[in-house]
Amino acid sequence: MKLIKKLLIVILTGMAANVFAFQLSNKAKVSIITCSPGNEMYSVYGHSAIRVHDPLLNYDVAFNYGIFDFSSPNFLYRFAAGQTDYLLGAYRFNSFLKEYKNDKRSVFEQELNLSAQEKQNILDFLLWNARPENRVYRYNFFFDNCATRVRDVIAQNVVGGISYTKGAAGKTLRTLIKDYHGKLPWLNFGIDFLVSADSDREATLQEEMFLPDYVMQHFASAKRNDNGNPITKPVTVIYKAPEQDFTASWLLRPLTVVVVLFFVIAFATFKQYKNKRLNVSLDILLFGLNGLGGLLLTWFTIYSEHPAMSPNYNLLWLVPVNLLFALLMMRKKWRSVTSYYHLFYAAWMIVFVAIAGFLQQKFHPVFFVLCGILFIRSLAHAVFTINSLHKTKG
Incomplete structure (x- = not known):
C-alpha cells in the first residue's frame, strides 16, 4: 500500500515538480539526501535521493531513483529474475520528507559545494532523466540502484571530478549487507541462501556506495579535484527519528527454530531406530524440501540476472536430485535401492562440512544445522543397510 501511495505521489506531483528546463537563481543549492533504514524488507538498507532547492523560485524537489511498481505484471517473477525496472520520480521535497517522517526514519542532508554551472548541469540532467521516456532503468541491487545513481549523477557533473579520501571499509559485499539484517534475521537467512561466492570478495570503495550510508560517509570526506575543497558541507539533520527497537x-x-527442529527430529529418529522402524514419510518430506530448495537455487543460479548469483556452493548441500530421491521413496518397491543413496548422502554431508571452511563462499550457521538433520536421517538408514548386509552375509 505504501508503494502504491508513493507512485500516486509521483504521478500527482510530477507536474508540479516542473520537468522542463529552467535557469536556477544564485540562491539555489543541490544536496544529497540520505534516509536511515526502515523495518520493511525493501527499506532495510536505507535510501538516497538528490534535492534541488531554489528558494527564490519556490522550487524544492526531490529526485528519487527508488520508485518501483509492485502491482506491475509478473512483478515477483521479474524481481526474482533480476528484470525489475525502477524509475526516477521528481516530486515536491515536502511530500518526500513527510513519507519518511511517517515511517519514523531519519533524514540527513549534505549540501554540495558546486559552481552555479554545475548546479544547473545537474538539474538539467535530472529533468531530462525524469521525463517519461527516460526515467526507467534496469535495477541492479549491488551495482545500479538509488544510491549508485545519486553517486554517479553528482560525480559526472563536477568539473575535474572528485576524489574519495576515506578508504574502503575492507568488507565483502555480503558483510556489508549483513550489517543491516539484525532486525530482519529471516531476510539475512534468505540472502545467505541466494547470494553466491562472488559476494564474498572484498568490495571496492566505489562498490560500497550501493548502500546510502556509504554514499553519505564517502562524500563527507571527498574532495574536488580542481581546487581540493570538500565536495560537501557538513551533514545536517532534517529529521531525527525517535529511537526504535527493531x-x-x-x-x-x-x-x-532450526536447532529446536534438529533436536525434535534427532529424538524421533532415535526412538524410531530403537523400534527398528524408521518413518519414511519424514524422509520424503525432508529430502523433498531439500530437493525443491536445490531446484529453486539452480534456477536463480542459471537464469537470474541479479549479480552475485553464481557460483553458489549452497548447491553442495541443497541437492536437486534429492527431490527425485524423495519421489522414489514414495514407492515401496524402490526403498531397498534408495537405502544405498542414504549411505552416499551421509558420507557426502561429512565431506561438505569438512570442506566448507575452505570454499570462497561463507555459509549461514543454520545451513549446517539443516545438513545435520538430513545427516541424522541418512545415517540411521545407512546403519540399517549395513546391518542388513552383515546379516545377509552371515
Whole structure:
C-alpha cells in the first residue's frame, strides 16, 4: 500500500515538480539526501535521493531513483529474475520528507559545494532523466540502484571530478549487507541462501556506495579535484527519528527454530531406530524440501540476472536430485535401492562440512544445522543397510 501511495505521489506531483528546463537563481543549492533504514524488507538498507532547492523560485524537489511498481505484471517473477525496472520520480521535497517522517526514519542532508554551472548541469540532467521516456532503468541491487545513481549523477557533473579520501571499509559485499539484517534475521537467512561466492570478495570503495550510508560517509570526506575543497558541507539533520527497537526475539530467529527442529527430529529418529522402524514419510518430506530448495537455487543460479548469483556452493548441500530421491521413496518397491543413496548422502554431508571452511563462499550457521538433520536421517538408514548386509552375509 505504501508503494502504491508513493507512485500516486509521483504521478500527482510530477507536474508540479516542473520537468522542463529552467535557469536556477544564485540562491539555489543541490544536496544529497540520505534516509536511515526502515523495518520493511525493501527499506532495510536505507535510501538516497538528490534535492534541488531554489528558494527564490519556490522550487524544492526531490529526485528519487527508488520508485518501483509492485502491482506491475509478473512483478515477483521479474524481481526474482533480476528484470525489475525502477524509475526516477521528481516530486515536491515536502511530500518526500513527510513519507519518511511517517515511517519514523531519519533524514540527513549534505549540501554540495558546486559552481552555479554545475548546479544547473545537474538539474538539467535530472529533468531530462525524469521525463517519461527516460526515467526507467534496469535495477541492479549491488551495482545500479538509488544510491549508485545519486553517486554517479553528482560525480559526472563536477568539473575535474572528485576524489574519495576515506578508504574502503575492507568488507565483502555480503558483510556489508549483513550489517543491516539484525532486525530482519529471516531476510539475512534468505540472502545467505541466494547470494553466491562472488559476494564474498572484498568490495571496492566505489562498490560500497550501493548502500546510502556509504554514499553519505564517502562524500563527507571527498574532495574536488580542481581546487581540493570538500565536495560537501557538513551533514545536517532534517529529521531525527525517535529511537526504535527493531531487534527480533531470539525465539523467532532462524537458528533457534532450526536447532529446536534438529533436536525434535534427532529424538524421533532415535526412538524410531530403537523400534527398528524408521518413518519414511519424514524422509520424503525432508529430502523433498531439500530437493525443491536445490531446484529453486539452480534456477536463480542459471537464469537470474541479479549479480552475485553464481557460483553458489549452497548447491553442495541443497541437492536437486534429492527431490527425485524423495519421489522414489514414495514407492515401496524402490526403498531397498534408495537405502544405498542414504549411505552416499551421509558420507557426502561429512565431506561438505569438512570442506566448507575452505570454499570462497561463507555459509549461514543454520545451513549446517539443516545438513545435520538430513545427516541424522541418512545415517540411521545407512546403519540399517549395513546391518542388513552383515546379516545377509552371515
